[in-house]
Every structure is written in C-alpha cells, then in structure tokens.
Amino acid sequence: MASKRFVDSNRDNAGDFIGVSAVTQSCEPCMKTNVSKTATVFCKDCDEYLCDTCKNPHTVYKPGQHNIVNVQDNTSAPVIIDMKGMDKCHEHAREIEFFCQDHYKLCCVSCVLIHRKCDQLDEIAKVSRQTRPDLQALKQSLIKMQSEADAMIADCKQSETGFNESIAKISAEVxxxxxxxxxxxxxxxxxxxxxxxxxxxxxxxxxxxxxxxxxxxxxxxxxxxxxxxxxxxxxxxxxxxxxxxxxxxxxxxxxxxxxxxxxxxFSSTMTVSFPKQVTSLLEMGSNSIKLNYDGNKTGILFHSYFTFGLILITVFVYAVTVHMIRSGMQFKRDILS
Structure with a gap:
C-alpha cells in the first residue's frame, strides 16, 4: 500500500511533516474503508494501529500473537497520518504512488497508463527520502505566512478597535x-x-x-x-x-x-432677533457637521468637512457671545415714550 510505504519510509519525520499538533494516529482497518477514526491501541506484532471497535476482531480473527499496547504507551510505533484524502487521486480515487515530472502531476496506478510514455515518472516510495529538505523549507515558509496572517488579523482587530474608539471620540466631541x-x-x-x-x-x-x-x-x-x-x-x-x-x-x-x-x-410686545450666524447654522441643519475619514472620495480635503463644521460652530458661539455681552439680544420695541 503506497501510503503505508510512505509512512514506513518517513516514520521518523512524521512530526515534521505536518506539525506535531496536527499529527493524528488513525485506526488502519477503518482507513481501508475510508473511515477516519482515532486509534487507541497499537499491535506491536502486526505493526498496526487499532481503535476500540477493531481491537477485538483483530485479536480473535487474525492469526498470530498480538502484543497490544495503548497508543500513549507506545513510543516506537510508526505514526500513521490521516492525509484527509490528499493521498488519493482525484480522478480515480486510488492511492497516489507516482509523480510525473513532465506534467508536474501526482499519479495513481491508473494514471500511470496515461503517463507511461513520459520521460520522468518517479515512484514516490523511492524518491520520498529526498523530500525532507524541501518540506522543511515549505514548513518555514508556511510558518512565516502564518505569522504574517496573524499580524494581518491583529491589524484588522486593531483597526476595528480604532474605528470604535474614533466613533466614541467623535460622539464625545460633538x-x-x-x-x-x-x-x-x-x-x-x-x-x-x-x-x-x-x-x-x-x-x-x-x-x-x-x-x-x-x-x-x-x-x-x-x-x-x-x-x-x-x-x-x-x-x-x-x-x-x-x-x-x-x-x-x-x-x-x-x-x-x-x-x-x-x-x-405703551406696547406690551417684545420680540427677539438672532445673529445671521445662528440662522445660517440652522439652515444647514444636520449638514453643519461632516465626518473625516481616509477614504473620502468627495474631493474634499481630509479634514475640511468636520473642521468647517467646528469653525462654523465656533464662529456662531463667538458671534452670539459678543452679541449678548456687548449689546444683549435686540428688542424690537414699538413704544412711544
């Protein structure tokens, strides 16, 4: 079985292949029926991982002596990696055993019939030992990209936090x-x-x-x-x-x-008048304050809208203050005295 040969030839490298935390030891009889089930015991005599369901049939129906140990107690057994279907040919659903260098394609025994005339068709079991340096480099590049992805995720979270803080700050300022x-x-x-x-x-x-x-x-x-x-x-x-x-x-x-x-x-009527700055602000309504943001596409400078709103309000406050302090609100009194 190609996957078994691959495991046997790389038994000491299994932790490096996919990362220690990602290595799983699956029940081999279950894997033959395309069922992924975690192994709980290991038969040292048969060199086979078994789950609780397959353990009893293995010892009863398979000839020979069976030295069964718990998986966690076995340190010398090969690590069986569940490839999640990656070791299966997508076209024929058979185990991948060859690699065609001409077409840069992984092949099963059915694919070999198509690629038999290719100049370089390698049997994976023979060339797999040369893969470790490339796989280590791939691992390092994946770790680097994982670090970059973590940094981007952190940056996204920081940006979202920044937006929330900006909204709170804008609300407080207004x-x-x-x-x-x-x-x-x-x-x-x-x-x-x-x-x-x-x-x-x-x-x-x-x-x-x-x-x-x-x-x-x-x-x-x-x-x-x-x-x-x-x-x-x-x-x-x-x-x-x-x-x-x-x-x-x-x-x-x-x-x-x-x-x-x-x-x-005498006239008992008194009216009040407001400065032009006040009425102008009221005429602008909700448009008196605008939002600033980096992606502003309106052609207005980054700070212009909100700054203009603040300036207008400041001018309004100043005008009203001066108007009140110096002369008070103007009464229109129609009185002959």
Missing part, C-alpha cells in the same frame, strides 16, 4: 460642543429674561403712574359731574351761571391732564 452651545443659550436666555424683566419693571412703573393719574382725573370728574348734575337739575339760574363759569377753567385743566396721559402710550 456632545461637548452641543453642551457648550446649550450652556451658552441658557446663559443668554437668563440674561435675556433678566433684561426683559428690567425693561418690564421700568415700563410698568410708568404705566402705574399713568394709571394713578387717570384714576385721579376720573375721581375728580366724578365729583365735578355729580355737582354739575345737581346744579343743572336743582340750582337757580344764578347758581348755574356761577358754576358754569367756574368749571370752564377746571375743564381746561382736566382736558390738559387727559391729553398728557393720552400721549403716553
């Missing part, structure tokens, strides 16, 4: 800017309300004065009107004449007071 703007508006609102209350207090005082003056005029008019009605209804002509003459001057005084109070007008 939240910080948002909190600063909210705090700025809260401070502006308090200042605005304070100025509005001060303005209202001053105007309410003037309104109170006008109201008091109007109440006095009304009280005086009530008295004069009451007296006028009595004189008009019950007074003598002389009394009516005297009262009429005396009230002419009084009426002028009252009319003058009413005219003065009429000229004092």
């Amino acid at each position: 939240d910080t800017m948002k909190d600063r703007i909210i705090q700025l508006f809260e401070e502006a609102k308090q200042k605005l309300i304070s100025e509005a209350i001060q303005f209202k207090t001053a105007k309410v005082k003037r309104i109170g004065n006008k109201c008091d003056a109007s109440l006095k005029v009304k009280e005086e008019l009530n008295n004069v009107l009451s007296m006028c009605c009595v004189v008009l209804e019950r007074g003598t002509p002389s009394q009516q004449y005297i009262y009429s003459e005396q009230m002419k001057e009084k009426r002028k005084t009252i009319e003058s007071t009413i005219d003065e109070q009429r000229k004092i007008t």
